[in-house]
Amino acid sequence: MRKKKHLLFATYADFDNARDAVTELKVLDLKEMAVEHIELYSPIEHPEVEEILGHFHQPIQRFTLFGALTGTLCSFLLVAAAAQSMFTVQPQGGKPVIPLPMDIVIMYEGTILFGVLSTLAAFMIYSGLPRRMTKHYNPKVSEDHIAIEVEVKPEHIEHVRQALQNCGPLEIREVTE
Amino acid sequence: MKDIEWAKINKDVLASLESPRPLFWVVIAVCFTLVLAGVAAEAYQYNYGLGTALMNRPHYWQLYISNFVFWIGMSHSGTLLSAILLLTKADWRKPIYRFAEAMTLFSILTAAIFPVIHLGRVWDMYWVLPYPNERTIWPNFRSPLLWDAAAITTYATSSALFLYVGMIPDLAICRDNAKGWRKKLYTAMSLGWMGRATEWVAFRKTYVLLACFLVPLAVSVHSIVASDFAMSMVPDWHITSFPPYFVAGALYSGCAAIITLFVMLRYLFRFEAYMTTEIMDKTVKLTFAIAMVWNFLNLGEYAAIWYSNDMFEKEVLIQKFIGPYAPVVWGMLLCATVAPFAMAFEKFRHNMWAMFWLSLVLQLGMWLERFQIVSPPLASNHMPWTWAVVWPGTIQMTLTVASFGWFTMLFLIFCKIFPSVSMYEVKEMVFHRRIASSRDEMEDISKIKDEVMQTEVGLK
Amino acid sequence: MALKRMLENWSRLRQHDYYADEPYMWGMSIDLNKCTGCGACVTACYAENNLPVVGKEHCGSGHSMHWMRIERFWTEPEDNPDVDIEEATDHPERGAHYLPMMCQQCNHAPCEPVCPVAATYHTPDALNAQVYNRCVGSRYCGNNCPFKVRYFNFFDFWNELPHPLEMQLNPDVTVRSKGIMEKCTFCVQRIRSAKDAAEDAGHHDHVEDGTLLTACQQSCPTQAIVFGNLKDEDSKVKRGWESHQVELEHFEQDKSEDVRGYRVFEELNVEPCVMYLDRVRDTEA
Structure with a gap:
């Protein structure tokens, strides 16, 4: 049986907030190994994402x-x-x-x-296209919001949520799939 | 433009899909009628033979081929505007490149009709394709017509994919806001795009790679179309400078078409906030530069023929200027050589409707150019005994007019279904300009600070 | 399989005189001194090759189908170079030049490589073959022919043939439908049967000179047309070419003044297989 994934989906109004949140998550990850995977959802391309999320291997x-x-x-x-x-x-x-x-x-x-x-x-x-839309996808992302999707182990959820909360999100959702 | 809210960009562009001005429907209806007339003309020609189109010996080729060259030429500017300006990072392309690419695709689709209806046996046209068959008969790859087929297939495929890939993020926006059949269409076409960073990084790479392919491809396509003429031995077709001359002419007429559609879309879909005068100004300057390149090559061709003193070629050249087709040639020089100088005046460049009419004049000039490339050399070919003058008849003219209807109809339907202004790239433009201006502000503030410090130091 | 064959024969497939060792190369010579412009050859060609008679109207609109045609040229009076061309044609007392023009069966035919479907190619006996069944009618070959001797079926002319006339069609020759290109074949059906007859008589790869006549040659009252095998050293046509110092593979013939042979548009380097003998006129008369 497939292991259940625990996701936190936080929406921000601004790219700067989202960047701060990602930086904070990275720090948290260094300390506790809490974060498995971070994905950034944005309405436009931000060339800086490679700097903050790490290199994408796409030859x-x-x-x-x-x-x-x-x-x-x-x-x-x-x-x-x-x-x-x-x-x-x-x-x-x-x-x-x-x-x-x-x-x-x-x-x-x-x-x-x-x-x-x-x-x-x-x-x-x-x-990874074509793919099915995830249920927690926020249509506002295609307009002007930025979202961060973090995959965490269940025991770290609270820590991560706190980190996300610090950067002034509009909304944080908890998703299990 | 840097202050438009992102939500407003979405709203404005999505509104264009729902409520164009009433004139939109009138234009569509007119175009559809023209297409029907074209279908009737083709049905007649199909049944009774190509002689009904009034082509004859030696005029084996006429309007169908010149229209083909015209439409292929028109498709080039979409690629120029989109791919070259993308690679050179000119961000003023962003609000207008989508419709320019759509123009590319639909003018290729229009051009592709002409070699088909031009064939004597339309029903056997699939013989041109290289498919394995039990008789081991293959098409002849020595023929420039086969190069055409290869080039156009590649060009149509690549530019359709380029258009589509560039549109995926916008289709996702449409999907998030649509209802009914549109929702289904956009969901299928946006492939589940959610704007993830993985997607964006792959997207940017792919888009630039495709652009790198499209630039040399576009140049090769019209060079190959020029080879249809340059590889033959008809006097005044057999000219070495034809490929660059054709490419320049293609960009010229294509840029004129972009101006026409720019003004048309701006009015029909109320894009006044996006298709601004500055962008028009830049497009027109580009057109002017290309017009001058084309003129140089055109005059260079005349000079080369004159100095070569080749008996046959010189005769054709003289016949072009004083012979039966002289009105066409002089009309071309008036429309495509003299008229573009109006673009040198800023007042003219900034007047949308003046540019609309001027761009139509330029296109007329370029259409006449294609006619005078195809017909006069056939009329006075190597063999004087066969010299004859033929003007295109009703059927050819009907199909020509129908092709304009067909193109405009496809194009407007596209603009009604798909966002004709790139939403995400306009957002990017707004975003980057905002950052740039805030950076400027910061610099200004620090400069003032420095000055204040210095004066304070000085006072002390 | 095709690849294997390609690699094995690579050097042969890359050589440009692919048919150098073939026994036949059909050629012609036409003596313009003898031509009276009577048009018998044209008529014979119509009868032999099932050419449609298109009528006055289609002829006027440039849709006529004469594979062989008599071109008529008027000379400008030599003593008065200032006279312009319209006036020059008003000198009927000098008579016209006649030039029978049909497909020149060029060895470097410009019409061949431009066909998108390979409907026209060079046969081993140096004919420029047109495969009617394969033609899709792009008409590129017609444009690229400097002699303009390719004729396109702009209509289905045979629909208009009144009833008993279909009986006079030559059963050896295809009746062409609309939308395809056609041209002089050097009476390929006669060549075929002559070759078969020679083979039956035991002459391998050798058709006796003079046993094979094209329709135009057969009907020419002044015997201006000579047809034969250019690779046969003893054939009349080959001797004619030699005595008039016209050579294949040369587009600038270096020859003495008193010979009259030339090929039309030699400078275009298309290697026609038809030699014309210039007409000599008494300009003082």
């Missing part, structure tokens, strides 16, 4: 690179093989059956197409 660009190279190779094989696999091997216009200069055009497009598709696949993988 999307590697997917892009390999996708793009696969695209180059596949489109070359497609073009070259298609040119000579006709039942009448087709020389045209005094040119060789497998003409390289014009293959480059198709390879270029193939590179981009596969690159784009694999980037998108990597986006889906690393952002």
